[in-house]
Amino acid sequence: MKGIKHIIFDLGGVILNINYQLTYNAFAALGVKDFTSLYNQFTLSNLFGDLETGKIGKEDFLTAMQQHVPEGTTDQQIIDAWNAMLLDFPLRRLQILQQLRQHYGLYLLSNTNAIHMDAFNNILQQSRSIPSLADFFDKVYYSHLIGLRKPEKEAYQLVLEENGLQPSETLFIDDTLPNIEGAKLVGLETIHLIPPKTIADIFR
Template sequence: MQNIQNIIFDLGGVILNIDYTLTEKAFQSLGITNFNELYSQFHANDLFNNLETGKIGEDDFIKELKQYVPINITESQLKEAWNAMLLDFPLQRLQILQQLRNHYRLFLLSNTNAIHLAAFNKILERDRSLPSLGVFFDKSYYSHLVGMRKPNKDIYEFVLQENGLNPAETLFIDDTLPNIATANELGIQTIHLQAPRTIVDIFKPKG
């Protein structure tokens, strides 16, 4: 950390606990027994990519999902199933962010969508009485709002240029290897965070 002036954090799996299997189970309970198959298909036909880059909104996304579920399933049930993967914000992680703000410029860079943004802000409000993660960061970048997503280079370059960040003085923390690889290509310092290790383990005081 000697030369680091800036830290860019991923959200899911780094600050927010997530479990994708819970969304799979939630959709199965709605009658979608082949959710994994559909999930792969939606990736292949760019549905999720378009959702995460803001090319389609939540209404279009839900409309697409409705084609694959029993007719009696409501929009709110679909959203609830889609959000099932979002768990909690461990207090220690938020405390670490608060401490780091005194020493570094902090940024959030997340592949997400409008449905999840509203949901995890509600979790944060409910559990920590905070309206958004903005209190911890100089700036937050959500893929669906900027029209770009990781691991494409353009979103990293956008964050670097908009904030005048030197890649060599910038640390990026993410739990997904392709996202780390792109950052490395641009000269950004990286940590590939893998469970059970957390940001608390990385930044807790030595001794």
């Protein structure tokens, strides 16, 4: 951490526990035969890519998804299946963020969408009585609100430029290798968080 003044965190798999398989299973249970052809962590279809960059909103997404689910499936069932991947915020990770914020500028850069944002903030409220993940950071950047996704270099540059951060003084932590490689291209220091390692193993 020598020379580091700021830390940019990814969300899913770093702060929030996630399990993509639960969403695959949930859509399969609804009768979607091959949800993985529509979505996976690394290659998004246009529908999910557009949702994550804010080109379409919740209602447009649900309308499109109705074409892939059996007749009679409700919008809420689609939302619940889509949110099934979102698990919990381990208390230790939140404590680490609070401790780090006393010494570093903290930022969040997440590829996410409006449906998930509502859901994970609700998880945080229900489990920790904290209304928003933004409470832990100097500023949060969600792909659907900024119109940019990692590993696009413009996503990292936006965080750096808006906050006057020097890449060499800024650490980026993510669990996805392409996102780490994208961060390196703009000069960020990086930690590739490979499971089962967590931020609790890095910041003791």
